[in-house]
Amino acid sequence: MAKVLIGSPLQILTGNVAELEVRGATVDEVIGELAQKYPDLKKKLLTPDGTLSYSVLIYLDSKDIKSAGREKAPVGESSVIKIFPVVGGG
């Protein structure tokens, strides 16, 4: 079980839920569970082939899991996963 925080621009995809507890032993399990719970959010989280999309930034305890290659990192009771949309350009 991990605490998951949803960035405000994405909260419409979770029915305005900003924070929730999600089951899963690893980051990708938590994300899979989250995707199942919120189908609209799933489109942001996962590519059509089921891999983690680059359209969001996912942090496990303040570390970007994509850069650190930690998609399968273990998640503990005190873990915090934060999800934000990426910004493309400016």
Next chain:
Amino acid sequence: MKAKGYWGRILRVDLSRKKATEQPLDDRVASAFIGGSGLGARILFDEVPPEADPLGPDNLLIFAVGPLTGTRIYNSNRFDVVAKSPLTGIFAEANSGGFWGETFKKCGYDALIIQGISKRPVFLSIDEKGTRIEEAGELWGKETFEVERLLREKYGQNAQAAVIGPAGERMVRIANITTDGKHARAIGRCGMGAVMGSKKLKAIVVNGNKEPEIAYPEKVQELMRALAATMKEGTVGLKQYGTSGGMEYCEEIGNIPVKNWYQGPWPEGAKKISGRTMAASILTNRYHCGRCVINCGRVVKSVEGPYKGLEIGGPEYETLGLLGSNLLIDDLQAVATLNELCNRYGLDTISTGGVIGFAMEAYERGLVSTKDMDGIDLRWGNAKAAQEMIEAIAFRKGFGEVLGGGVKRAAEQLGGVAAEFAVHVKGLEPPAHDPRAKVTVAIGFATSNRGACHLQGFTHDFEEGAFIADLGLPQLKDRFSLEGKVENVIRMQHLMCMFDSLTCCKFGLFGGLTVQPLTRFLNHVTGWDFDADRFFKTGERMFNLKRLYNVRAGISRKDDMLPPRMAIHKRGGGTNFLPPINSLLNEYYRLRGWDEFGIPTPEKCRELGI
């Protein structure tokens, strides 16, 4: 009565007469056009006739800030520059961050209007005590960073300088104005550097410390405290990876330009030049603009090329798109070098990448030869050749003279099939967002008042997923669906007019600086009583005024078109989507209250008070 947050004073400098004067800012104009972009548009509309030569004495170069500038409100210290563009011949604005806007406001002015042409190269020095027109002397001819360093040496570290480089001096039509020295921020688009160069104005040094009065400072503080956490958390990706944190995603959905917008997938290349790769390899530091908690600016270590051993500016997303993927250059260090050259010479990286991409395709198709380009071998991916061409553009040498006029002019000179791959809207080269990947981007590029632009609508990050809850419209869920898109773009264009007039950074949207907080900040600072309707109506007034300026300059439906590469040619190997721009324009004009040719109706003008 003068509203709080304003000084109620505009500084006017006539370089032909060597004279600086002050004029009052009418409170009714301030409340109707706010500041920055809106105020600049009002002045341009009133004073610069559509037939004025953009590089002649009748064009104005207008620097304007807003009522929030100079306060401590998050992301509020940008500034806007307005003129008639020498690149497009129509309304032009460019908006920049850094520290110049705040320091200018603290000199005691809401706007600076520069008119006329100096006989000799000069620079302006503005502080709380007055304005001086100084001989530029040896500053003329120098690169931007060097000029900024010398001026800060002379005027002190609090001073901020907006400067042009060799490209602006030579009136290259894609020249920019830069501030903040090596932590460069650019008034990049539409050739503002050429306008400044035409006036023989090398730099504008500002050095003020006065803080404008605020109507309700406690309420401002309270709202800032309420936003503190989301401002930091919602923008964490921008801090960590800069504006190119989304590079891989943009490639994934076919948003980045590849090979002059011709090619589709380029996943390995995008990874090599992404914000993540930069953070893991050459990034050495980050920097921020005034009153910003984001730190999206990048500093990188140069390990090869002309700046080897130096710390140089890290390219941001648009630059990586246009000078990287668009030219098939997948070497991050090489793109950083091209970015540094543009910054030092004072060239807009977006237009420069656009026009070099055009030239590379012309070369590949045999329209130009190596001989035409003085031996520069403009093959795709040749970073050294791109470097040589940037120098040729900046100094107007050889084929650089042609390319410095922008893609539209270059295509007209080459003739024939060149128009098929000349990628511009209304003469402005697009930033790194493909209208074939997102419907709102297509509508935004076609209708933006300055030509192809992602910032005048800023919809690209909000078309799928991300959402602005107080925009007053439903969420968009499918980037290829047409449903709700036109209405969304129009609403966002009004919101962006307000951002650019309040001179706030649009990245604040990711941290919660959305419609309601912005409206409340405006009210708390000025003492006014804006609600959401008046907020959006004010944005609409600005947008229509800019359109009317363009209509006077000959713009109509025929110009609200996307280039063949974005509306007719399918993206190679990527999606098959082509935006149906004609039907989208029909709906756009109808919802705007414009006629079928894209002209605002008299009823609409009356409704908006213009």
